[in-house]
Amino acid sequence: MEIQPLLNYISTYVSLTEEEETFLASKVTYRKYLKGQYILQQGDVCKHQCFVISGCTKMFHIDDSGQEHIVMFAIENWWTSDMGSFITQTPADYNIQCIDKSELIMFSYDVIEDLYSKIPKLERFFRKIIERALVASQKRIVRSFSLSAKDRYLYFRNQYPKIDKLIPQYMVASYLGITKEFLSKIKKQLLTEE
Amino acid sequence: MEIQPLLNYISTYVSLTEEEETFLASKVTYRKYLKGQYILQQGDVCKHQCFVISGCTKMFHIDDSGQEHIVMFAIENWWTSDMGSFITQTPADYNIQCIDKSELIMFSYDVIEDLYSKIPKLERFFRKIIERALVASQKRIVRSFSLSAKDRYLYFRNQYPKIDKLIPQYMVASYLGITKEFLSKIKKQLLTEE
DNA sequence: AGTAAATATTAAACTAGATTAACATCATTT
């Protein structure tokens, strides 16, 4: 089944019965996206929580001066959405774009509450997922203040080697909060000292 | 009842019956802290999710070079904990300290799962709280990359005037990710241009 | 009230990282 990777993932947090899995399968949407396609655009309302089966997405904000700031990437087994827009159903602050051919499973706003009521274990599952996302986000704040750009890059490369290899360098720079020129300088420096 | 502010707060998300409220009251702990007291120390395991009834706390990390980085403040009706340490029951990355005489309600790790099972509405409540915390945290990341130190301070002062007035300036600087000297410079500049 | 401790200010010298702009390389299409 197309959604098997999702079921496997869920099973590491809570165990669903077969009927529950079938019910879940009937409520979510599997969808393929091409490289470059948008899942969400800044200003639109975020209608889905997306689980990435394959490929890679970036969530980014474009500020008043036109600069792009990448908040997160998502590869297989990661979740992505503009949570603020989703929970309040108001216009999104972020864009979510596929930076590679991707397969996603989408939980729409209209069904997710229903899923929570019918299968309380799913509410538990999402609570745990979001707890983990919060932890990651807070750690990123501390890193952005306590580490130099070079150390932030080293941390990124070490934690997410797959993403580092997959995506263009200027996106890594945006994620790290530095310019592409400066990241280029850092990488050169790392080469000569290693 | 001491925990009334918590019950009021919860009621804005989910509605509990009287029995549920009584049960909840029997499971949580009300505690007063003095200015300067620690609720959690980096390296210890975080045993509680804390709801602030009055006063003010700061959560901060001390990095390898001894520098303090404030991740968040919490005043009345806010929550604080090292979520990463709490959910995995491993040593905390952060300290949580009262920067003013404070009253807290503490949900211990040992009872919170029990509360979730007995009162599923509480699991829903916490899911929603954590969703909001995640949204706030992601927005802070974007601000830290897209705004200048001055604009970050203006945003902070505008969003949290109470905290800005309550706490020493060097803590605001730490929260903003700048030095106290530079914040002093910014404030002077703001005075002359207003 | 007087003293110590904590907090805030100022200014000079310094640096991590930004900006600009020109050039180089790589990938994709025709």
Added chain:
DNA sequence: AAATGATGTTAATCTAGTTTAATATTTACT
């Protein structure tokens, strides 16, 4: 294989924010 667009590099100049260190001010304690 030439051409186009996307990505990456280099180097010079610039600036937001740091560092250091000395001084001022406020707060809290006896």
